[in-house]
Amino acid sequence: MIDSEFSDTPYIKNLFGILLGLVLPSPAIRIFVTFSSLFSKYLSFVIPFMIIGFVVTGISDLRQGAGKLLGITTLIAYLSTIIAGSLAYLMATNIFPKILNFASFAAVENPEKNLLTPYFEIPLAPMFDVTSAIVFAFIMGLSISWLRNRGEGQTTYNLFREFSKIITKLLSTSVIPLLPIYIFGTFMNMTYSGQMFATLSIFLKVFVCVVILHVLYVTALFTFAGGLSGKNPFTCLKNQIPGYFTALGTQSLAATIPINLECAKRNGISPEIREFVVPLCATIHLAGSIITITSCVVTVLMMNNMSYGIPTIFPFILVLGVAMVAAPGAPGGAIMSALPFLGIVGIASNSPLASLLIALYITQDSFGTAANVSGDNAIAIIVDWIYHKFIKK
Template sequence: MKVSWKNYAFPLILLISIVIGSFIGYMSESVGIALKPIGDLFLNLLFVVVVPLVFFSIASSFANGGGENFGKMIRNMSGVFLFTGIISAVIMLLVMKIYPPAHGVNIPIVKPDATEDLSVAEQIVNTFTVSDFSGLFSRSNMMAIIVFAVLVGLATNKAGEKADIVKKLLSSGNIVIMNMVNYIMYLAPLGLGAYFAYLVPTYGKELVGSYARVFILYYVTAILLYFIVYSIFAYMAGGREGFIIYWKNVIPSTLTSLGTCSSAATIPTNFESAEKMGVSKNVRETVIPLASALHKDGSVMGGVVKVAFAFGVFHMNFSGVNIYLVTIGIALLVGMVMGAIPNGGMIGEMLILSLFGLPVEALPILAAISTIIDPPATMLNATGDLSATMLVERMTNGKKSA
């Protein structure tokens, strides 16, 4: 199978721009500081578009789901997505606790203000809901936006033909917003390069070693998840035969995802592989497209890395059951809201910043992590969709994939 190097062009351009920006900042601090407004312009455009992007992408996915036995299938699919996502998050969380990704980093960025001491019940209410509709227009209430988008999508789907116009509106809105994101991302090389020109002289060179640490930690963990955890999922779906049939047919999707660096580009290959695995037509044609948008084990793992990295950079205490649960929850959301397109991780970084109240200086720092982990993360996202589809087939139709 030929590798499409065109799909690696944008990550390479981002890396080159970051290197050039870092070099400029290293050579001239004054030039680096002068370039900061360009980076601010890029970040502001992203923050403006994040709320409608999250709403339309999630609402349209749920509103336009279909196929026979959709209700049972969507319940099984949701359970499988949640189960595999939690497993991925917990594994990476353990790795981050044993090997902190930002160990030794000392960057004097202002820490976020301490949050008000609230009870667990109050925190849950304030996190998932707002008291007024206007509150949904703020990125500081991201989880409430997501809950609202899911409810709108489910209600629209439930209405059937009566809500066709709403379905079209949500789908069209999603397309329009994604086009806006594409336009904004044209500025990413310039914006990130400019911001790194500002970060290097301002905060030093401590990040370089930590990025190498992130690279090693993520790639090794991704390989282990790919070979061990996905084998277990395949065995759960079909026993020994499921294990064999999975590894007999997963390689094309593996190569396609690595070659294109896009979960969406792997959908046709996943359709073909799922059919050869014995997954029924209604299951594969419903689960695989939704999985491409909502099920991303590799991105979930990346979300945990970014949260742990941000905590290390700001010298915040990354421990305690509450922190672990919030980190897992955020990682699951990061995996859900990221578009099935190359470099969709930028939305995940904005979600992390919004939920933890981190300053905007953290965005380009976390964005570099997305570029570093993009190929293996995409591979896990795409191949994990196949093992998840096998599990949904077993739960929905009560038979092994074979």
């Protein structure tokens, strides 16, 4: 996982994109559209390597005695993510039709019809898909962990550890610095097409609902964890405030881990559990992100009169809970990992609608990251209780 200076200025980039989209001629805007198109293909190519680079080393770092904890923590994190996504779907389908005016968006016609096209495109297919990368990462990670417990596998471990460093360098030098330009170009194109202000008027209400659900879900997690462990949930929530605001400001799970460990310590979580669960959940537990992504996806489907029933959305939520394991601790990591699976709901991963989702997600990613981080410590309380109650002898 990596940190990024991009998190400091996403709103400024988006504002400039909107303003310049109003005044620049189409030939100039198409330069940025061309860059966004090329960068989108590059991201699709890099994503499977991101999964392997981060997940293999994360799992292989687990040593003897961590097998049960890995299974328990992974199961709880996955269930929490799926529950959060399901709640977001229920909120979107029951509340959004009552508070949103989709007629303003419909007046813009087909959003893909009015967007500018790039000057040229370069075909760049990923070497393998994301599902294959996830399965491979889990197989290799668990196998390397098993070998290391037998005193073997160090060479293989070092190979993937160095590969992880390569991916981190790749992201910090060629992906994260260029991501603001990608978002910049997307907003310019949306503004030029005439859909920007209609879209923002809709999504502003969506984001308010999303943030409220973030807070309610994190509160429910701590209430459950406190009731199970005998800890005061309100005290635990109070102790979590520094972690929440650190994530809100940095927009990075990785940057928040040290602060989150201190929050876990204040909540009385044992050292062996907090030092295991908090970094692991920073990768596998993204309840806040799935709330945002599900809400935005359902809204986009509503906008375009596409199917958003349970048979369409629930499989997407189930897959997303696994796919986001690959999300790095950088702005937009969750939506980038979700990108290849948008086809499940009928949105092509390289379409303008996908670009719209990326741009809208990243503009408020800090709130999702803060919810993720806070939920991690609630899970740590639960795992700590299970460990001392049933596992530790």
